[in-house]
Amino acid sequence: MRRRTPPPPSPLPQRDGVDPVRVRLPGEGRWATVREHLVERLSAGDGVVERMFEEGLFFGADGQPLGRDTAYEPGMFVWFHRERADEVPVPFELGIVHRDEHIVVADKPHFLATTPRGSHITQTALARLRRELDLPALGAAHRLDRLTAGLVLFVVRPEERGAYQTLFRDKRVRKEYEAVAPYDPALTLPTTVGSRIVKERGEMAAREVPGEPNAVSRIELVEHRDDGLGWYRLLPSTGQTHQLRVHMNALGVPILGDPLYPRVADPVPAGDFRRPLQLLARALEFTDPVTGVEHRFRSGRTLGAWDSYADWAGQ
Numbered sequence: 001m002r003r004r005t006p007p008p009p010s011p012l013p014q015r016d017g018v019d020p021v022r023v024r025l026p027g028e029g030r031w032a033t034v035r036e037h038l039v040e041r042l043s044a045g046d047g048v049v050e051r052m053f054e055e056g057l058f059f060g061a062d063g064q065p066l067g068r069d070t071a072y073e074p075g076m077f078v079w080f081h082r083e084r085a086d087e088v089p090v091p092f093e094l095g096i097v098h099r100d101e102h103i104v105v106a107d108k109p110h111f112l113a114t115t116p117r118g119s120h121i122t123q124t125a126l127a128r129l130r131r132e133l134d135l136p137a138l139g140a141a142h143r144l145d146r147l148t149a150g151l152v153l154f155v156v157r158p159e160e161r162g163a164y165q166t167l168f169r170d171k172r173v174r175k176e177y178e179a180v181a182p183y184d185p186a187l188t189l190p191t192t193v194g195s196r197i198v199k200e201r202g203e204m205a206a207r208e209v210p211g212e213p214n215a216v217s218r219i220e221l222v223e224h225r226d227d228g229l230g231w232y233r234l235l236p237s238t239g240q241t242h243q244l245r246v247h248m249n250a251l252g253v254p255i256l257g258d259p260l261y262p263r264v265a266d267p268v269p270a271g272d273f274r275r276p277l278q279l280l281a282r283a284l285e286f287t288d289p290v291t292g293v294e295h296r297f298r299s300g301r302t303l304g305a306w307d308s309y310a311d312w313a314g315q
Contacts, residue, residue: 011063012079014136017127018116023078031072034058038078048083057081087123088271094128097151097297102290103164104129104138104154105297110276113146125152142168145242147259150177150281150299163289168239174285175236177244178222180278180305181253183230190220193247197240205260206242208250215240217247229256231306244279255279256305256312275312278305 012020023038031037035053043049052058056065059079066078095107106125113120116127130138141153141164155161167173194213199206218235230253234244242261248254249261256278259265284297305312 007077008061010079011059011061012081014130015081016122017130017136018081018121020079020081023080025072025074025076025078027074029072029074033068033072034066034070034076034078035068037072052080052083082121084121085119087119087121090123091273094125094132095300097299098295099133102156102160102288103141104133104135104156105284106152106154107299107301108144108149108152108281109301110147110149111273114143114152115140120146126154129154141165142173142239144281145277145279147257147277148177148279148281149276149301151284151297152281153284160290167286167289171237171239172286174283175239175281176283176285177234177236178280178282178303179232179234179244179248179255180303181230181232181248181255183221183224183228184251184253187221187251187253190218191251192216192218193250195247195250197243197246199241204264206240206246208246214238215243215247217244219247219251227309229306229309231303245277276304278303278312 007022007024010020010022023041025034025037029037035049038058039049053066053068057080058066060066061077090109090112092109092112094109094112096104097107098105106129108114108125113124114126116124121127126138126140130136135156137156137158139155139158139161141155141161144150144152153164155164194216195208196211196213197206197215198209216237218237220233220235222231222233224230236243245255245258245261254261257275258277259268280299280301280303282299284295286295288295
């Protein structure tokens with residue numbers, strides 16, 4: 001089996017804790033220049049790629065800017081920093097639960113994305129940690145939804161990242177979540193929910209479809225109150241996108257503050273941090289694949305709707 005040749009190192013530094021974008025040109029193509037390919041690949045007819053070439057913002061492996069007429073070379077690597085619109089700062093602290101020479105465990109607030117993606121670039125946990133801890137090589141071992149708060153594992157050394165990512169892939173991490181949702185006395189708990197969940201590219205919400213289950217969650221009721229709210233412990237044994245949100249909705253008790261389930265709500269304006277999703281990644285437990293240490297981490301965050309529903313609902 002042929003080993004894939006690793007890409008050359010980036011000629012561009014990080015910017016605000018964010019890596020430059022790397023593009024590899026296809027092995028075959030009809031394009032005469034790099035510009036022609038990138039206009040077709042990256043542009044939506046807005047002229048951004050053309051302007052970036054005029055300003056010398058695309059670079060080759062030698063660190064030199066590419067010109068408008070640079071010839072197309074199959075397999076060539078191109079680097080650039082993506083254009084970013086101003087982002088609304090997420091005004092909540094990003095806590096650190098644990099830090100050593102191998103890993104950083106962050107306690108992420110609601111509304112902060114884990115890694116740069118889409119319109120969330122610098123306002124992400126990864127970019128913040130790289131800047132605040134001066135760890136430019138820091139990488140994420142897994143992701144947590146932007147709207148979900150709680151524990152996220154990051155890896156300090158790139159050469160060790162695969163070992164920690166494999167823990168999640170092989171389901172060797174025990175994850176515990178908490179949620180606040182309506183209480184239904186007719187619902188028999190604890191229960192284990194298994195279904196097949198798919199999320200199509202471009203669709204905001206995931207959905208359950210017929211077929212062999214690829215998502216399994218144990219749902220437990222911790223406590224309920226006279227105001228109709230329940231406090232739940234959620235134990236996923238798989239990691240499909242929106243899995244816990246989909247399964248709670250399927251049980252008839254959608255998580256409070258969920259803008260997608262049971263129905264997709266109107267978009268919330270940027271900067272509206274009211275009524276956060278009442279879902280918290282409370283605990284992570286695993287055997288460190290590098291040191292052999294048994295780790296047990298717990299989030300120090302709370303769910304506002306359980307502490308005071310009136311305050312949460314009235315925000």
